[in-house]
Amino acid sequence: MDGNGRWARKRFLPRVAGHKRGVDMVKEIIKACDERKIGYLTLFAFSSENWRRPKDEVSLLMELFCFVLEHEIHLLHSRNVRLKIIGDLQPFDDKLRHLIRHAEALTQANTGLTVSIAVNYGGRWDILQAISHFMRAHPERSVADLTEQDLAPYLSLHYAPEPDLFIRTGGEQRISNFLLWQLAYTELYFTDTLWPEFNATALDDAIASFQKRERRYGRTSEQLASGS
Numbered sequence: 001m002d003g004n005g006r007w008a009r010k011r012f013l014p015r016v017a018g019h020k021r022g023v024d025m026v027k028e029i030i031k032a033c034d035e036r037k038i039g040y041l042t043l044f045a046f047s048s049e050n051w052r053r054p055k056d057e058v059s060l061l062m063e064l065f066c067f068v069l070e071h072e073i074h075l076l077h078s079r080n081v082r083l084k085i086i087g088d089l090q091p092f093d094d095k096l097r098h099l100i101r102h103a104e105a106l107t108q109a110n111t112g113l114t115v116s117i118a119v120n121y122g123g124r125w126d127i128l129q130a131i132s133h134f135m136r137a138h139p140e141r142s143v144a145d146l147t148e149q150d151l152a153p154y155l156s157l158h159y160a161p162e163p164d165l166f167i168r169t170g171g172e173q174r175i176s177n178f179l180l181w182q183l184a185y186t187e188l189y190f191t192d193t194l195w196p197e198f199n200a201t202a203l204d205d206a207i208a209s210f211q212k213r214e215r216r217y218g219r220t221s222e223q224l225a226s227g228s
C-alpha cells in the first residue's frame with residue numbers, strides 16, 4: 001500500500017493524513033474483495049524496514065493500527081471476515097499485541113474473506129523463522145534434506161493458498177521484501193495510482209489485467225491449450 005505520503009504532500013497535508021486516508025481505502029478494498037467473493041486479501045501495512053522512518057510517523061502508525069483494531073474489528077466480524085496479523089510481533093507494545101490477539105480470536109471461526117495484515121514483516125524473515133521453527137520441532141532432521149513441503153506449515157501464510165495476484169500501488173516496480181516465498185508464481189501488477197486513491201474501480205482494473213494473463217507454470221502455451 002504505497003503512496004500515502006505523496007498523496008498527503010500533494011494536498012499540503014501531514015503524512016499521517018495520507019495514512020488515515022489509506023485506512024479508508026483499506027476498508028473500501030476489503031468490502032470490494034468481499035463482494036467479489038475473493039477468498040484471501042493480504043495487505044502490507046508495515047515492513048521490518050519501516051522502523052527507519054521518523055519516530056513520530058512510526059508512533060502515529062502504531063496508534064492508527066491500535067485504533068483500527070479497536071474500532072473496526074466489529075464491522076469486519078459482522079461481515080464474516082477472518083482477520084490474521086502476520087510478522088514479528090515481538091517489538092510491539094502490550095496494548096497492540098493484546099488487540100491483535102483479541103481481533104484474531106474474535107474472528108477466527110469466520111468463514112468469509114480472510115484478511116491478513118503484514119506488520120513488521122519481511123519475506124526473508126519469514127523464510128528464516130520457518131526454517132528455525134521447523135528445526136526446533138524436528139531436531140532429528142538435517143537442514144540438508146529440508147523440502148519445500150517441510151517448510152510450508154511454518155510460513156506465516158501457511159493457512160492461505162499462494163497468491164494469484166500481487167498489486168503494488170504508488171509507481172515503484174519492486175517487491176520490497178514482501179511475500180518472497182509465496183510470490184514464486186504470482187502475477188505482478190504495478191500501478192502509479194497512490195494507495196489513498198486505489199478504489200474498487202482500480203481493483204477491477206487490476207483483476208481485468210490478471211484475467212488476461214496466461215499462467216503457464218513452466219509449461220508451453222500449446223500444452224495449456226491441449227490440457228496436458
Ligand code: FPP
Binds near residue numbers: 005019195
Ligand atoms: C506506504 O506509503 C504506507 C505505509 C508504510 C503505511 C501503510 C498503512 C496504512 C495504509 C494504514 C494502516 C493500515 C491498516 C491495515 C490498519 P508511504 O508512506 O511510503 O507513501 P510515500 O511513498 O508516498 O511516501
